[in-house]
Amino acid sequence: MPSSDTRDKIVAAALATFVEKGVASATLQAIRERAEVSNGSLFHFFANKQSLCEAVYLEGIQDYQNGLAEQLKQSGGARESVAAVLRYHLEWTERNRDRARFLSERGYTGWGGDLARQVDQANTALMSTVSAWVRRHVAEGTLKPVSPEVVVATLLGPAQLLCRAWLASDSAAAPTSHLDELVAVTWRALSA
Structure with missing residues (x-):
């Protein structure tokens, strides 16, 4: 089961990606890659980009x-x-x-x-x-x-x-x- 550290990494990666690319242009794939987590870990915490935002x-x-x-x-x-x-x-x-x-x-x-x-x-x-x-x-x-x-x-x-x-x-x-x-x-x- 993914840890709260994993969640924190995802949120930090999302923030950096949203600021760099804008929310509309940011993709879950880019956020996942930046956070260095699996799809399963990402979707364990966030159902979609809106919930992450x-x-x-x-x-x-x-x-x-x-x-x-x-x-x-x-x-x-x-x-x-x-x-x-x-x-x-x-x-x-x-x-x-x-x-x-x-x-x-x-x-x-x-x-x-x-x-x-x-x-x-x-x-x-x-x-x-x-x-x-x-x-x-x-x-x-x-x-x-x-x-x-x-x-x-x-x-x-x-x-x-x-x-x-x-x-x-x-x-x-x-x-x-x-x-x-x-x-x-x-x-x-x-x-x-």
């Missing part, structure tokens, strides 16, 4: 959101949390360039079935953490009383645009080179 997407979202939630839970003051979240976002993107590119290009396009449910659960869990963080800092008087959705858009929107530009170009400055500016601008927008 969904696994790559879901694992990327979960990895990113789990780390982001940890930043909100660990940081002390509101400004420190803003800096920690932005640093995490920029560093995660730099460390996971292919994964970030895939998530950015694929986006959430109305996935169906089980994936939609799992993505909704991940989003709900993250927003619960964000909401608790916002309530705490609004009560302390350090954040403006705005909705968690607006906080997320204000906190991550500019960083995401910066990262997308970097992902699309090999010549752009690394996102982390803009960290201090992003923290200053974001903090001005959110602080009470």
Whole structure:
């Protein structure tokens, strides 16, 4: 029986192939060959290219959101949390360039079935953490009383645009080179 290491190899090969060739042009054969696994191993874990694409997407979202939630839970003051979240976002993107590119290009396009449910659960869990963080800092008087959705858009929107530009170009400055500016601008927008 194929192991979870085999599954991980297949997912990593799929991500590399999707980024290199695009999802539409990627074939299961190319992914299987890159992963150096048999057809049986590939189909043991994934029924088709769509299920493999969904696994790559879901694992990327979960990895990113789990780390982001940890930043909100660990940081002390509101400004420190803003800096920690932005640093995490920029560093995660730099460390996971292919994964970030895939998530950015694929986006959430109305996935169906089980994936939609799992993505909704991940989003709900993250927003619960964000909401608790916002309530705490609004009560302390350090954040403006705005909705968690607006906080997320204000906190991550500019960083995401910066990262997308970097992902699309090999010549752009690394996102982390803009960290201090992003923290200053974001903090001005959110602080009470």
